[in-house]
Structure formats: structure tokens, C-alpha cells
Amino acid sequence: MIVNSIQNINSWITQIHNDFKAAVSVDCVIFGYDDSSLKILISRCDMPPYENELSLLGDLVHPDETTDEAAKRVLLAKTGFDDVYLDQVQVFSSTDRHPLGRVITVAYYSLVKIDDDHLAHIGSNDFLLWKPVYEVSSLAFDHIEIMQTCLRKLQKQLREQPIGFKLLPKKFSLLQLQRLYEVILNIKLDKRNFRRKLKSLGILKELGEIQESVSHRPASLYAFDEKIYEKKKKSGFSFEL
Amino acid sequence: MIVNSIQNINSWITQIHNDFKAAVSVDCVIFGYDDSSLKILISRCDMPPYENELSLLGDLVHPDETTDEAAKRVLLAKTGFDDVYLDQVQVFSSTDRHPLGRVITVAYYSLVKIDDDHLAHIGSNDFLLWKPVYEVSSLAFDHIEIMQTCLRKLQKQLREQPIGFKLLPKKFSLLQLQRLYEVILNIKLDKRNFRRKLKSLGILKELGEIQESVSHRPASLYAFDEKIYEKKKKSGFSFEL
DNA sequence: CCAAAAGTGTTATATTTACACCCATGC
DNA sequence: GCATGGGTGTAAATATAACACTTTTGG
Numbered sequence: 001m002i003v004n005s006i007q008n009i010n011s012w013i014t015q016i017h018n019d020f021k022a023a024v025s026v027d028c029v030i031f032g033y034d035d036s037s038l039k040i041l042i043s044r045c046d047m048p049p050y051e052n053e054l055s056l057l058g059d060l061v062h063p064d065e066t067t068d069e070a071a072k073r074v075l076l077a078k079t080g081f082d083d084v085y086l087d088q089v090q091v092f093s094s095t096d097r098h099p100l101g102r103v104i105t106v107a108y109y110s111l112v113k114i115d116d117d118h119l120a121h122i123g124s125n126d127f128l129l130w131k132p133v134y135e136v137s138s139l140a141f142d143h144i145e146i147m148q149t150c151l152r153k154l155q156k157q158l159r160e161q162p163i164g165f166k167l168l169p170k171k172f173s174l175l176q177l178q179r180l181y182e183v184i185l186n187i188k189l190d191k192r193n194f195r196r197k198l199k200s201l202g203i204l205k206e207l208g209e210i211q212e213s214v215s216h217r218p219a220s221l222y223a224f225d226e227k228i229y230e231k232k233k234k235s236g237f238s239f240e241l
Numbered sequence: 242m243i244v245n246s247i248q249n250i251n252s253w254i255t256q257i258h259n260d261f262k263a264a265v266s267v268d269c270v271i272f273g274y275d276d277s278s279l280k281i282l283i284s285r286c287d288m289p290p291y292e293n294e295l296s297l298l299g300d301l302v303h304p305d306e307t308t309d310e311a312a313k314r315v316l317l318a319k320t321g322f323d324d325v326y327l328d329q330v331q332v333f334s335s336t337d338r339h340p341l342g343r344v345i346t347v348a349y350y351s352l353v354k355i356d357d358d359h360l361a362h363i364g365s366n367d368f369l370l371w372k373p374v375y376e377v378s379s380l381a382f383d384h385i386e387i388m389q390t391c392l393r394k395l396q397k398q399l400r401e402q403p404i405g406f407k408l409l410p411k412k413f414s415l416l417q418l419q420r421l422y423e424v425i426l427n428i429k430l431d432k433r434n435f436r437r438k439l440k441s442l443g444i445l446k447e448l449g450e451i452q453e454s455v456s457h458r459p460a461s462l463y464a465f466d467e468k469i470y471e472k473k474k475k476s477g478f479s480f481e482l
Numbered sequence: 483c484c485a486a487a488a489g490t491g492t493t494a495t496a497t498t499t500a501c502a503c504c505c506a507t508g509c
Numbered sequence: 510g511c512a513t514g515g516g517t518g519t520a521a522a523t524a525t526a527a528c529a530c531t532t533t534t535g536g
Contacts, residue, residue: 009288009341012301016342020301021262024334024345047250060253060261063343066334091332091347093265093307100250101257102304104265106332175487192490193526216486217533416514433517434499457513458506 023098025105026071027058027143029089029150030079032114032130033167038184039114039130040147041078041122042139049099050140054131056147058105071108078128080121085111085166089146089153097142109150111166155185159241162203165224171207173219174198181241201239203229263343267312268299268384270330270348270391271320273355273371274408279425280355280371281388282319282363283380290340291381295372297388299346312349319369321362326352326407330387330394338383350391352407396426400482403444406465412448414460415439422482442480444470 030041045055057078061070068088076082086108093104112118114130122128133151138144158164164180165172178194181187198204204222211218229239271282286296298319302311309329317323330348338344353359355371363369374392379385399405405421406413419435422428439445445463452459470480 012288013341015301016264016339016344020264020303022265022302022304023257023261024263024265047253060256061263061334061345062261063263064336066336067332067345068334088331090329091308093302093309093347095305095307098257100254103257104302104308106334173488190526190528191488192528195489196491197525213535214487215535217488217535219488414515431500432515433501436516437518438498452515454508455514456508458515460515 022102022104024061024067025058025103026061026067026074027056027092027105027107027146028071028074028078028086029056029107029109029147030075030084030112031109031133031154031167032112033180033183034114034130036179036183037132038134038167039132040136041112041128041130042136043078043129044127045140046127047099047140053138053140054129054136055140056143060103061106067106071106071110075110075112078122079112079118081112081118085163087153087157089150092142092146094142105146107146107150109154111154111163113167113169115169158184160239162224162229162239170223171209171221172223173211173221175219177222197241203232203239263345264339265302265308266299266344266346267302267308267315268297268333268346268348268387269312269315269319269327270297270350270388271316271325271353272350272374272391272395272408273353274421274424275355275371277420277424278373279375280373281377282353282369282371283377284319284370285368286381287368288340288381294379294381295370295377296381297384301344302347308347312347312351316351316353319363320353320359322353322359326404328394328398330391333383333387335383346387348387348391350395352395352404354408354410356410399425401480403465403470403480411464412450412462413464414452414462416460418463438482444473444480 032039032041041057042054043057045051045053057074059070059074061067065073068086071086071088072082072084075084075086087110089107089109091104091106095102097103097105133147136144136147139147158181164177164184167180168176174195175191177198178189178191181194182189203225205225205228207221207223209221211221273280273282282298283295284298286292286294298315300311300315302308306314309327312327312329313323313325316325316327327349328351330350332345332347334345336343338346374388377385377388380388399422405418405425408421409417415436416432418439419430419432422435423430444466446466446469448462448464450462452462
């Protein structure tokens with residue numbers, strides 16, 4: 001016997017327009033990398049019963065936008081950037097996850113460069129702060145679970161896609177890049193092997209510039225070459241660390 | 242300036258309970274493997290304007306269940322199995338994707354063994370059919386896009402997780418397994434290298450049984466050893482094809 | 483001259499690829 | 510006896526892992 005819960009079109013219409021509606025939100029785990037540590041941008045929560053907690057940045061999805069668009073809107077509002085990297089991670093839909101009613105949320109993670117422009121943008125806002133991921137131990141709602149799931153996805157993606165660059169300044173040294181991988185993946189990498197590997201991928205361009213005013217031998221600077229990467233990708237190349 | 246669209250708790254309550262509600266559904270791409278081909282289970286669609294099309298199996302998410310539970314419910318109703326492999330893939334939320342109103346859908350793919358029990362279960366149902374993936378060129382709603390996204394995810398997962406076994410009978414030959422990988426990934430594999438690789442992973446147990454009544458030398462039969470796999474996974478082993 | 487990071491090669495090991503023939507069974 | 514898939518090993522090429530010292534700069 002087939003149990004078919006969709007009886008007919010009238011029951012569909014009733015259900016879509018009345019019985020089975022839920023609020024849908026997006027929640028963004030916004031990753032930034034600064035001072036050799038991976039941070040997330042979080043906000044003071046103003047909703048009971050979580051008034052004294054911190055929470056991820058999110059909002060309800062409006063009737064006229066997709067969830068991707070809603071996530072972009074939240075990102076633009078909170079970081080001031082509209083070209084951030086966004087990755088849809090997972091839906092969280094426990095029936096009791098939100099105190100005010102049924103809210104199904106779509107989790108995204110995003111990668112931003114924490115630079116001076118950006119810090120100026122959020123600087124005046126008392127409700128926003130960057131906090132090292134490994135120091136975030138409690139958040140409102142089910143946001144800790146969302147954060148952990150997004151962190152695992154970031155770790156996986158970092159090994160499979162050239163996205164680490166999105167957390168670094170446009171110009172970076174190879175050691176900076178190595179440290180980023182070490183911090184996020186929580187592993188130790190061999191300097192010589194790492195450099196050989198990255199160079200052999202052929203997706204970095206050496207800029208012919210060097211670091212300035214560092215109290216050690218200045219490193220030469222590199223940038224990620226998006227065009228070459230896209231070309232290589234089309235001919236079957238795949239990034240793998 | 243920070244644009245904060247969440248003004249206060251009263252506006253949240255209004256939005257959650259009225260303004261910004263949507264229907265949420267799940268859609269399942271149910272993969273089965275039969276007769277050396279990858280198939281999906283689809284249904285005749287009974288909703289205008291798609292009455293003459295085929296569609297994925299799905300339903301609205303009920304107020305008292307998570308999306309995972311809704312997907313399980315759909316699977317149980319349509320296939321009769323309650324222990325199927327389910328993987329949440331992605332949200333599809335175009336504002337115009339559903340003719341009857343705003344319906345945000347969560348796509349899942351699942352893997353089932355097409356066996357006699359199962360065929361008996363759906364046999365009498367005129368609305369359900371198994372169709373080879375590569376012959377499905379049009380579906381109702383945005384279901385073609387959902388199917389393609391799920392197929393790509395399946396292909397990726399197949400290389401990273403030992404899930405191919407879920408599409409095969411409990412006992413299988415190494416060639417059956419190889420054909421499955423070849424068909425789903427659309428590649429050609431070397432017999433000797435494939436066998437060496439799979440055996441070296443140590444997650445197959447040789448059953449000491451052989452095929453019966455085949456018109457060629459009978460192959461010995463293997464089974465996936467879930468326990469050993471789980472043990473190896475805990476100690477850092479990762480499946481990779 | 484000291485501290486700090488930059489930069490550079492070689493060797494051993496493990497993994498991957500390519501490749502061809504005889505075997506057992508049913509008809 | 511023939512068609513069909515079952516089953517096996519080796520060598521070459523490639524990729525990975527381990528490892529230590531000299532160089533350049535600022536202070």
C-alpha cells in the first residue's frame with residue numbers, strides 16, 4: 001500500500017496557504033582571519049530568552065527573495081560587502097529551535113577579508129564583534145551546532161577548493177598562506193613541501209614585490225590567479241591540498 | 242551604517258507569525274541501481290499545470306516534524322523502507338518555483354536497493370516508476386535542476402564515502418561493484434587496479450560464497466563490513482576512490 | 483650580533499598507472 | 510568449443526614525506 005499524504009490539489013492549496021506554513025530564516029557564519037586566528041562575526045542577541053547571549057547573524061527570508069539573496073542581504077548589511085563568498089551549508093529544522101514559533105533556518109558560511117575598511121564599517125556598532133572560533137563556546141538558539149557544522153564544512157572545502165585566499169589580503173606571503181591552512185585545519189605542515197605543492201599547482205602569481213618594514217628578511221608576495229584557476233578547472237584540473 | 246532589518250521583538254513576532262511565512266517541502270531524488278543502470282523513482286504529477294509531467298517524490302513539511310523526518314516519511318510511504326540512506330543536498334527557493342505559491346524546498350537524495358520486496362511494494366502503483374537517470378530529460382517544477390544537483394552530489398559522495406554498497410545487494414561481486422562506479426561516475430576503471438584498491442581498503446569481507454547459475458566462471462561474493470569501516474573511520478581512516 | 487622569518491634539494495617511501503593472459507562455467 | 514566474465518602480477522612513473530642549513534632584514 002502506498003500512503004499518499006498529498007490527496008489532491010485542494011488539500012495542497014489549503015496546506016500551502018494555511019496549515020503547513022513556517023517562517024524561514026538564514027543564519028550566516030561569517031569567517032574572517034586575522035592575527036593568525038580564525039574568527040567569526042557575531043552579534044549581541046536582543047531576543048528573549050537569549051538577551052545576554054551572542055548569536056550568529058541572520059534574518060527572516062522575505063517573500064520576494066531566495067534564501068541565497070537573503071543571506072547576501074544579511075552579509076551586506078552586517079559587513080558592508082556585497083561580493084563575499086557564500087556557501088549554503090545545511091537546513092536546521094528542529095521544531096523547538098526557536099522560542100517564538102516554528103522557524104526553519106538555512107545555514108550559510110561566508111568568507112571575508114578583515115581589513116581596515118571593514119573594521120571601520122563595524123567599528124561603531126556595539127552589537128557586533130569578531131571572536132576567535134575556538135573561544136566561542138556558547139551561542140543563542142542552536143547556533144553553536146550551526147557554527148560547528150559550518151566550521152567542518154569550511155575545513156572540508158579548504159582542502160578541495162582554492163578558497164583560503166578569500167580570507168587573506170590580495171597580496172600575501174607563502175608563510176601566511178601556510179599558517180592559514182595550519183590554523184583552520186588544525187594541522188602542522190612542512191614548509192618546503194607546502195611551498196613546492198602550492199607553486200606546482202600554478203594558480204599563484206608571484207608579484208615581484210616584497211614585504212615592507214618587517215624585521216626579518218622580507219618575503220616575496222603572491223596573489224591568487226583566478227583567471228588561470230578557472231581555465232585550469234575547465235580542463236579538468238582540481239585543487240587538492 | 243549598519244542596516245538592521247530586525248528592529249525589535251514585536252516585529253519578529255509579527256513576521257514569524259504572519260508576514261514572512263512560507264510553505265516548506267522536501268523533494269527526494271531516490272536513486273536505485275538495476276540492470277547496470279542508475280535509476281530514479283519518479284511519479285506522475287497530478288498538479289496543474291504539470292498534469293502530464295513526471296516529478297520527484299516530495300511533500301510539505303508538517304508542523305511537528307523536521308525536514309529530515311519529512312524526507313524519511315516520504316521515503317517510507319513511497320518505497321516501504323525505513324532504513325534508507327538519506328543525504329540533505331540543498332535548498333531551492335526561487336520565488337516562482339511553485340505555481341500555487343511560495344514553497345521553499347529542501348532537496349534530499351537517497352539510495353535504495355531495488356529488490357523484489359521493493360518492486361512488489363510499488364508494483365501495483367500506476368503513479369510510480371523507475372527511470373534511468375540519463376533518460377530523464379524533463380520533470381515538473383524545477384525538479385530537473387534538483388535532480389542534476391543531487392546527481393552531482395551523489396557522484397562526489399561516491400568517491401568519498403563507502404555508499405556504493407547501499408545500491409547493491411548485500412552480497413556482490415567485485416565486478417558488479419566496479420560497474421556501479423563506472424556507470425555512476427561515467428568513467429572507465431582498470432579491473433586489476435580496482436580490485437587491488439578495494440581489497441587494500443580492508444572494508445570488504447569475502448564471504449566464501451560464489452555466484453550460482455551464471456554461465457561463466459562464478460565470482461566470489463563480498464559484503465561491505467560496516468563494523469570494520471566504523472572502527473577504521475574512528476582511527477582516522479578515510480575512504481577515497 | 484641577535485632574532486625572526488625567507489628560501490632552498492635530495493632521498494626514501496608509498497601510490498598510481500598501464501598492461502595481457504589463463505581459468506571456470508553454462509550452453 | 511565457444512562465449513562470458515573471473516582472476517592474477519610486475520614494472521615504470523608519480524606523488525608524498527622527512528629532513529637542516531644559509532640568507533636577509535630590522536633593531
